[in-house]
Amino acid sequence: MENIIEVTSLQKAFGSSRALKDVTFSVKRGEIFGFLGPSGSGKTTTIKILTAQLRPTSGSAYAFGVSTEQLNSEKYRQKVGIITDNTALYGRLNVYDNLKLYCDLYGVPYQRIAEVLQMVNLAGEEKKPVSKLSKGMLQRVILARAFLHEPELLFLDEPTSALDPVNTKHIHEGLLLLKEKGTTIFLTTHDMNEAEALCDRVAFLNDGEIRLLDSPKKLRQQRGEPTLTVELADGSMVIVPKGPEGADQMFRYMSSNQLVSVQSNHPTLGDIFVEVTGRKLA
Amino acid sequence: MTFSTRRIFAILQKDYKDLSRNLFVSTTLIMPLLMAVLFGRMGIEGIASHYLIINLGFILVGAYVQSSLIAEEKEKNTLRGLMLSPASTLEIFCGKSLLSFIATAVVVAGSIWLSGYNPRNLAVIAIALVLSAVFYVGLGTLIGLFTKSVMEASVVIVPVMFIFSSGSFLTPFIDKYPVLAVVEYMPNLQLLELANRVEAGAGLGDVLLHLLVILAWVLVIHAVAAYVYKKRMVDE
Structure with missing residues (x-):
């Protein structure tokens, strides 16, 4: 372009x-x-x-x-x-x-x-x-x-x-x-x-x-961790690896109807800015 | 360089609406007319007296109103919007000067009528007055570009009024200090001299030199204003 x-x-x-x-x-x-x-x-x-x-x-x-x-x-x-x-x-x-x-x-x-x-x-x-x-x-x-x-x-x-x-x-x-x-x-x-x-x-x-x-x-993505944060029905938060090792764990949560939400563990742009510059955006 | 009448009239229309709601500046338009009524009732005689009122109109309306219009655009940061638009410098200059020019023409014509001045050769005087009006509007543009606010323009206009008032205060000293002879070439004194000669029966050919001197002032003041404007387009 x-x-x-x-x-x-x-x-x-x-x-x-x-x-x-x-x-x-x-x-x-x-x-x-x-x-x-x-x-x-x-x-x-x-x-x-x-x-x-x-x-x-x-x-x-x-x-x-x-x-x-x-x-x-x-x-x-x-x-x-x-x-x-x-x-x-x-x-x-x-x-x-x-x-x-x-x-x-x-x-x-x-x-x-x-x-x-x-x-x-x-x-x-x-x-x-x-x-x-x-x-x-x-x-x-x-x-x-x-x-x-x-x-x-x-x-x-x-x-x-x-x-x-x-x-x-x-x-x-x-x-x-x-x-x-x-x-x-x-x-x-x-x-x-x-x-x-x-x-x-x-x-x-x-x-x-x-x-x-x-x-x-x-x-x-470059700065993200290879994990997911999973929220379960009892209110607890669990860190699950993204690879095959986490697949069984996710399957269990889903089949037992425990899964509420899944979030990728990527930093925000604000986090990256602080990491790179040492300053907050304001 | 483009020349779009749509852009010029858009700026004129905007200025008219803006000025009509600006009591501080618009009341200035009445001042020369009030003076003319006063002088008319007093039964003034002599070209110098008539041109005292005419020059007041030029300075208060041509120079001061124009400088206020430009200074306010700078003060409120709206001039930059015009500068960054596709309007050319010529279009912006014409658009920004037209309202002051029209107001000056109306006020000076009104002052002449109210004070009872009947020029012996109206056509020649009209040419000289139009050229002078263009000069004073250019002077106002320059003052507006140099000042940062309407208040500052109101202060700067005072010495300008002093310098360009009819029958400059420096002329009595010319015999003693010959260097001051240059003062005689000022546009207000050239206009006064031209009017005196017209009253004595001079025609266009006889006063051509005076008109050319005023024209030279017009060209110089607008060239300087355009240069300053271009400089103002870029921050330091």
Whole structure:
């Protein structure tokens, strides 16, 4: 599959502080790529470099085959959607007028407004002034704005950090729908459940360096124990080996109707992050 | 570079709705008109007095309202959204300047009418006023790009008002300090000089140099504003 983003030996320094030390990765067209790391690890800096809002100190970053420094042209901006920590709306305008402006800027028909509001669970809120919206609703309108033109490449910096579980689920469904339509999504998050639910591959970023990069499933399998935790009818939990030696034991539990649940003993992405970096995601 | 009227009018429409709900800035539009009514009732005479009100309109509406519109976009982080959209720098500049330009034109025309100023050659004066309005809107854009908030823009506009007010305070010192002769090329003084000559019977050909000087200011201020805007697109 074609790479839509290619980053090689990317470095960024702010004075004596090195935000990115030597970052190399690529993102394939059509995938959801998760960039995971705690606050200050360099996630937003990377997004800003990839969206031409910041110049790298050294190294290269390419999107659509061109250097990201050239992404400021109108041609490429039409293909990209961006939500970062400083994305904002016009407070004195209502939801509809905010989205209408961006329909005009991106050449999108106004009918799309109802569709994107549906995607973020805000159908019927068009006339509400933005200044009256809660933080979560505001975040959803910002997401709706990014979904308007169905970008080829969507950068999302902590998109669901202000949302409750119900609305997070709506946003995740919307993102998966965009992915189905071919949008590549570059997502930064420190929510490991979000990364597991959405991402095809994840990179662990810590102190400006990528420590690990693979699919969530592979990362968990590589570090999993070859055992299962079995919950029995009497409430006890039993560890059973995964190999042939555990098969008889499992058969016994099942034939005697004792089996309640079975869980594979894989670490969570959060556990792996702590193991690799020695830091918790927060 | 693209030029889409849909994008330009979308930004204009957005600014209009936004400004109409912003009492702090929109009440500024009334100030020059109130001054014009006051001066009109007092029966003011002399070109310099008329241009005092006209320049007030240029500074308060052209420069100040424009700087507030830009500074607020920066303060609220919405300017970055426009910068990251497919709209070109030219489209954003035109869209962001159009409302201030229209408001300036309406306010200056209203001030002229209310103060009872009847130029001897309306066409020449109209050309000079339009060029001046474009200059002051460009000046406002530049102030907006340099300031971080509407409050800061409100402070910065005070010395600008002082410098660009009609009959610059520096002109009396030109005889003593010849270096200050450069002040005579300021757009407000060029406009005043042009108006005086038109009143004395000069035609378009006679005041062409004044128009060219104002045009040069227009080009320089917009070129500088475009350069600063491009710099602002990338964080340091």
